[in-house]
Amino acid sequence: MAVSSFWLLAIFSLFFGHGVLHVDASHHVYRNLQTVSSASSYQPYRTAYHFQPPQNWINDPNGPMYYKGVYHLFYQYNPKGAIWGNIVWAHSISKDLVNWTPLDHAIQPSQRSDFYGCWSGSATMLPGGRPVILYTGIIDAKNSQVQNLVMPKNLSDPYLREWVKAPKNPLMAPNSANKINATSFRDPTTAWLGKDGWWRVLVGSKRDSRGMAILFKSKDFVNWVQAKHPLHSAKGTGMWECPDFFPVLSESPSGLDTSVNGPDVRHVLKVSLDDKKHDYYLIGTYNAAKDNFIPDSGFESYVLRYDYGKYYASKTFFDEGKNRRILLGWMNESSSEADDIKKGWAGIHAIPRAIWLHKSGKQLVQWPVEEIEKLRTKPVNWPTKVLKGGELLQVTGVTAAQVDVEISFEVNELRRAETLDKWVDPQDLCSRKGAAAKGGMGPFGLLIFASKGLQEYTAVFFRIFRLQSKHLVLLCSDQSRSSLKKDNDLTSYGAFVDVDPLNEKLSLRTLIDHSVVESFGGEGKAVITSRVYPTLAINDKAQLYAFNNGTADVKITRLSAWSMKKAQIN
Ligand SMILES: *[C@@H]1O[C@H](CO)[C@@H](O)[C@H](O)[C@H]1NC(C)=O
Ligand SMILES: *[C@@H]1O[C@H](CO)[C@@H](O)[C@H](O)[C@H]1NC(C)=O
Ligand SMILES: *[C@@H]1O[C@H](CO)[C@@H](O)[C@H](O)[C@H]1NC(C)=O
Ligand SMILES: *[C@@H]1O[C@H](CO)[C@@H](O)[C@H](O)[C@H]1NC(C)=O
Numbered sequence: 001m002a003v004s005s006f007w008l009l010a011i012f013s014l015f016f017g018h019g020v021l022h023v024d025a026s027h028h029v030y031r032n033l034q035t036v037s038s039a040s041s042y043q044p045y046r047t048a049y050h051f052q053p054p055q056n057w058i059n060d061p062n063g064p065m066y067y068k069g070v071y072h073l074f075y076q077y078n079p080k081g082a083i084w085g086n087i088v089w090a091h092s093i094s095k096d097l098v099n100w101t102p103l104d105h106a107i108q109p110s111q112r113s114d115f116y117g118c119w120s121g122s123a124t125m126l127p128g129g130r131p132v133i134l135y136t137g138i139i140d141a142k143n144s145q146v147q148n149l150v151m152p153k154n155l156s157d158p159y160l161r162e163w164v165k166a167p168k169n170p171l172m173a174p175n176s177a178n179k180i181n182a183t184s185f186r187d188p189t190t191a192w193l194g195k196d197g198w199w200r201v202l203v204g205s206k207r208d209s210r211g212m213a214i215l216f217k218s219k220d221f222v223n224w225v226q227a228k229h230p231l232h233s234a235k236g237t238g239m240w241e242c243p244d245f246f247p248v249l250s251e252s253p254s255g256l257d258t259s260v261n262g263p264d265v266r267h268v269l270k271v272s273l274d275d276k277k278h279d280y281y282l283i284g285t286y287n288a289a290k291d292n293f294i295p296d297s298g299f300e301s302y303v304l305r306y307d308y309g310k311y312y313a314s315k316t317f318f319d320e321g322k323n324r325r326i327l328l329g330w331m332n333e334s335s336s337e338a339d340d341i342k343k344g345w346a347g348i349h350a351i352p353r354a355i356w357l358h359k360s361g362k363q364l365v366q367w368p369v370e371e372i373e374k375l376r377t378k379p380v381n382w383p384t385k386v387l388k389g390g391e392l393l394q395v396t397g398v399t400a401a402q403v404d405v406e407i408s409f410e411v412n413e414l415r416r417a418e419t420l421d422k423w424v425d426p427q428d429l430c431s432r433k434g435a436a437a438k439g440g441m442g443p444f445g446l447l448i449f450a451s452k453g454l455q456e457y458t459a460v461f462f463r464i465f466r467l468q469s470k471h472l473v474l475l476c477s478d479q480s481r482s483s484l485k486k487d488n489d490l491t492s493y494g495a496f497v498d499v500d501p502l503n504e505k506l507s508l509r510t511l512i513d514h515s516v517v518e519s520f521g522g523e524g525k526a527v528i529t530s531r532v533y534p535t536l537a538i539n540d541k542a543q544l545y546a547f548n549n550g551t552a553d554v555k556i557t558r559l560s561a562w563s564m565k566k567a568q569i570n
Contacts, residue, residue, distance in 0.1 A: 040342050044538040045515035048402045049375055049567040050331075051100060051349035053090060057082050057340075058347040060187075060242060060313035061328040062089055063123035063133045066321050068158035071097055073328070074106055074133075075349070076120060082340045087117045089135065092570055093159055096371045097326070097352045099568040106150075106163050113137040113148050113170040120242055121147075122190040122315060124199075124221075124258075130155060132221060133163070134188040134201060137170060144182040146170030147203060149222065172203065172216055172224050180205060180214065187242045189213075190317065191221070192259040194288055202231055204240040204271065211237035211271065213245070215291060231269070232282075232293040234300075238275035242313045245269050245293070246325060247286075248364070253356035255325030257318050261288055266357060268364065269293055270306070272313050279306045279314050279329065281364065283357070296362075304363055307350075308427065308495035309477055309519075309529040310334070316355060327355040327366060331516070334479075334489035334531040350518060350529060351511055358525065363498065365524040368511060376404055376562035385556050387444060387548040394545050398561045401449065401542040403512045405561040408505040409444060409462065409554045414471055416440030416552040417464045430476035430494030435459030435549060441501075442474075444548040446510060448517050449482065451536035452543065458482040458532050459547070460519045462497075462506050473497045473506060475521035475528060482532035493530060497522035505557060512544070513564070 052058065057078040065072050070093050077090035089107035092100040107118045114137030121135025130151070137148045148169040153162035172188075174180035184206045191201040199221055202213040212233035216224040231245070247256045247265045256265065267286040272279050281304050284295035306314055306329065314329030329350045333340055340346040353366040380397045387393065387409075395405070418440050435443050435457075445461025447454070459478040464471055476494045483490070499506060499522045511518040518529045537543065544561070548554055 045533055047348055047513045049564055050513050050516050051569055053570050055344045057084055059330050060120045061315050061349055062120050064317040064328050065123040065131055066319050067131055070158045082344055082346045083337055089118050097369050098371050100570055102570040103161055113146055120187045122188055124191040136186040145185040147172035147188050168222055178226055184239050189243050189245055190258050202243045202245055204243045206239045209238055210235045211240040213243045227291055237273055237299055240271040241274050242272040244315055246316055248357040254323050255318050277312055307527045307529050309493040310531055311529055324354045327353045331529055335533055336487055366527055367524040375565045377565055378563045380561045382559035386553050387556050388553050389548055389551045392545050392547045395561055399563040400544040401514050401539050402564045403561055404564055406509045408507040408558040410505055410557050411501055411554050417466045420465045420467045426474055426494035426496050430492045434478040434480050439463055439550045441552050442550045444554050447545040447547050448512055449534045449537040450543045450545055456534045456537045458517050460510055464501050471501050473499050473501050475526050477528040477530045479530050479532055484535045488533050493528045495526040497526040
């Protein structure tokens with residue numbers, strides 16, 4: 001197919017911002033390590049159904065989209081080694097979000113506007129179903145940033161193998177007039193189209209320590225003007241990486257195209273806070289006339305996260321095929337850089353999650369895409385049973401290092417709940433009160449990657465507290481005993497789950513995959529992912545248990561576990 005007339009709208013002159021860029025490098029670059037590859041043959045931590053390439057470093061998911069029946073995933077990739085560097089857009093495709101086939105790299109450094117790296121960005125569907133991608137180009141050794149556009153060479157190719165860079169790149173650049181900090185200007189979102197015919201896109205940035213989502217507008221997707229105000233900003237939050245801005249329905253789990261707005265629509269702004277290395281989101285109202293976003297409550301109050309463990313640089317897209325919004329995210333390693341180089345790879349992606357607004361309107365809910373259930377085999381189901389205080393029951397009949405498990409608990413009374421005098425940070429609470437700290441109501445949950453003599457295990461569990469007249473349900477992922485190798489990051493993670501422990505079941509689903517423990521509490525109200533590297537509890541030596549280390553008995557109303565087949569992952 002000929003190059004679309006789309007480009008004829010563009011001005012074919014090489015534009016470059018006039019501003020002189022005085023900036024500091026924001027990444028340490030270890031040139032000697034960036035090309036090291038000495039992969040060991042000992043590989044007990046590679047995943048069977050979580051996305052990862054055969055080797056090397058990966059980070060952010062980029063430009064996810066659904067095009068002509070095919071899911072596209074691009075991702076930040078170092079083709080030369082297991083640590084960050086030499087970043088290109090690698091590309092894989094899938095029919096089901098579970099099995100993935102690699103294609104050639106889609107975007108690589110080749111022009112002045114991206115010669116030092118092709119960093120994160122997003123895809124947008126133009127009218128008529130033509131995808132385009134905006135991404136951040138790095139233009140010098142100081143990591144100065146601009147935004148570039150690419151479009152597919154051949155729209156008849158459902159695999160979108162080849163991408164053509166816009167001659168006018170870069171389309172957005174720091175200059176002396178806009179005073180944008182050139183090393184803090186990256187990760188364009190999916191654009192949305194207003195009723196006024198203008199496209200809008202956000203780029204993550206900061207001014208001093210005020211994090212912000214800078215808004216740009218365009219009629220033709222090529223000529224972009226900066227809006228007077230950012231869509232939103234918040235002091236003290238530092239650099240906003242990978243912003244994501246999307247509509248959700250207030251009364252339905254169905255997804256919406258990113259441009260939809262209306263009376264039943266609420267908006268979500270997610271940012272990856274560089275200072276904290278976590279993905280936070282706000283729910284609020286988007287005023288299209290004023291082009292601002294008013295959150296129901298801001299970062300200063302209670303903060304909501306997609307995942308209270310390891311999860312960063314996530315991005316959603318609207319899956320037109322199944323009318324849902326899907327969330328993709330990156331999980332980094334908890335091992336040392338030396339170990340990553342030894343094993344020859346670093347970084348995986350989470351199982352794609354459907355994401356929607358909870359009917360309370362107060363938080364989002366996430367659930368692994370239904371397609372992952374195709375990998376389930378050899379179901380194990382327990383009848384309802386009481387799990388006594390201090391009891392440990394092994395879940396047999398599953399491949400415990402590669403399993404999907406759902407467990408639900410019921411409690412009858414809360415008299416033995418431990419008392420809190422004041423609200424406490426849930427992660428701190430989990431660090432202080434791990435699985436080995438006996439309680440009243442809990443800890444009860446799962447022991448994962450447990451070795452035969454319990455020298456190693458990762459514990460994911462509930463614990464119920466009383467705070468004044470209310471009860472708080474805590475979900476913890478306790479990594480403190482996950483590995484005998486103590487130089488891994490063994491931090492514990494925690495979140496409160498907004499469930500009523502007397503009237504609702506306490507449910508937990510955990511996707512276990514060799515070095516991944518991805519847990520969904522309260523039917524997706526609280527998600528915690530951890531990365532662990534057992535030395536004894538590997539492959540068929542790993543065991544799975546239900547445990548209760550509280551004094552009160554609890555009832556297991558459901559336990560279903562499935563050994564998971566291996567997915568085709570690149
Ligand atoms: C475009 O893609 C289609 C479908 O894959 C293919 O048949 C056709 O040959 C391609 N055209 C060009 C010019 O590569
Ligand atoms: C610009 O960003 C860099 C990198 O984070 C930072 O060191 C510098 O202080 C920033 N400058 C301003 C004016 O915010
Ligand atoms: C990755 O993991 C390390 C250690 O577990 C952590 O300190 C770091 O901030 C993580 N996140 C990112 C986004 O790099
Ligand atoms: C349960 O608590 C006891 C006493 O604190 C502790 O020794 C034991 O290791 C705990 N069990 C688990 C599975 O952590």
